[in-house]
Amino acid sequence: MAPHFPVNKFSTNGQEPSDYDRQAVMITNQIGMEEKSQQLDEDFAVVEPKDEECAVERLHHLTKIVTEFQDHLRERASNQLGHPGNHNCSHYLALSTLLQYNINNVGDPFKESNYGLHTKKFEVSVLDWFAQLWGIDKDEYWGYVTNGGTEGNLHGILMGRELLPNGILYTSQESHYSMLKIARMYRMDCETIASLATGEMDCNDLQDKLLMNKDRPAIINVTIGTTFKGAVDDLDLVVQTLIDSGFSDNQFYIHCDAAMSGLVVPFLKQVTKFTFKKPIGSVSISGHKFLGCPMPCGVLLTRRKYIKLISRNIEYIATCDSTIAGSRNGHSPIFMWYVLNIKGWKGLKQDVEKCLKNARYLRHHLKKAGISSMLNETSVTVVFERPQDSEFIRHWQLQCLGSMAHVVVMPHVTIEMLDRFLYDLIRKRNIWHGTLHPPCLAEDMGICNCACPVHARKHMN
Structure with a gap:
């Protein structure tokens, strides 16, 4: 049996993990995967109700899918770090x-x-x-x-x-x-x-x-x-x-x-x-x-x-x-x-101050961990070396460009979320790099922000 990621029926490819820490799920054979994929296609098909009784059943089915999708959104929002969107939206229910x-x-x-x-x-x-x-x-x-x-x-x-x-x-x-x-x-x-x-x-x-x-x-x-x-x-x-x-x-x-x-x-x-x-x-x-x-x-x-x-x-x-x-x-x-x-001016100003403070917190701890990173003075976007694991990137929904990735610290991003991210990144980074040195990012983000061995020594001197 070959290991496989859990099927996520809300992703475009059906295989995006909904929980990064529960990836060790085994799917026995390719036939089973194909049957599962076919079932997912049927779940999302637009079906014309044939009669009143079927319409009631279909309504229950649709409600179930939407409820599950809401759970999926809640979980994904809890790990949304790489995109510039504020997910504090509950007040709009009014x-x-x-x-x-x-x-x-x-x-x-x-x-x-x-x-x-x-x-x-x-x-x-x-x-x-x-x-x-x-x-x-x-x-x-x-x-x-x-x-x-x-x-x-x-x-x-x-x-x-x-x-x-x-x-x-x-x-x-x-x-x-x-x-x-x-x-x-x-x-x-x-x-x-x-x-x-x-x-x-x-x-x-x-x-x-x-x-x-x-x-x-x-x-x-x-x-x-x-x-x-x-x-x-x-x-x-x-x-x-x-x-x-x-x-x-x-x-x-x-x-x-x-x-x-x-x-x-x-x-x-x-x-x-x-x-x-x-x-x-x-x-x-x-x-x-x-x-x-x-x-x-x-x-x-x-x-x-x-x-x-x-x-x-x-x-x-x-x-x-x-x-x-x-x-x-x-x-x-x-x-x-x-x-x-x-919110008004006062509330938005408080959001700006909170996000700047949290962005500086993240940048400080990345630097402390020896990770190349940068933060412009007026920005809430923290840039750092690109993680080596595509599933890690997908879990935290990071945006990547070449050798870099970034976190955009929006109002929904808390210190607790950043601490979870930092723990996960630092722990897995030791596995990715092992005894190898991290990459040089001086050209991407400036010598003063690069933590490779050459430039790190220059900073110390």
């Missing part, structure tokens, strides 16, 4: 009665439509809150609640492209993957800018590439919380680089991708302020990451004077089409409104 309504915020959030079941008043209140956070007056901004950060990026870059049709998109190699996708979708020329070891955009490389293309406008993506290292691009330095390269105000457009840290850096005193008082054209912020909405959503803010470039009146819906999506989720604005009212 809004569950709204699921009985088909709510659609079709069209412009500031204009009525002929569809009466919408939450546009809640949406505008959410937008007003974010506009205040980002320093732009009510009569100067336009925005909407999106389906997530990528949609916000799509809209922001579209604004830049419409204002500067011949513009080149400049984005760092640490940018979210949506940026290159957007360049392809909009058929834009794109320059990828090198990044520093911290993950921040290298403005020397930006200047070199701007000077190579001085005859064309620049559309710059500034990342506030890079996907993997949580780095924050230096907005002031980007603006100064544009000026030094000979680009006037009407020759560049800046979009801020703040999906990750758009609700972190505004609460930090030591950080250069990101605000519409500076020459930015748009910002995209996620609502399901730090804020913890239970569905993908976000906010796009731009300057009101720009929206006329893409807004079109649509007669049969009796409103303006000014968003990337036509029909839009009407539930997410009220979920965002609800949590902002519960």
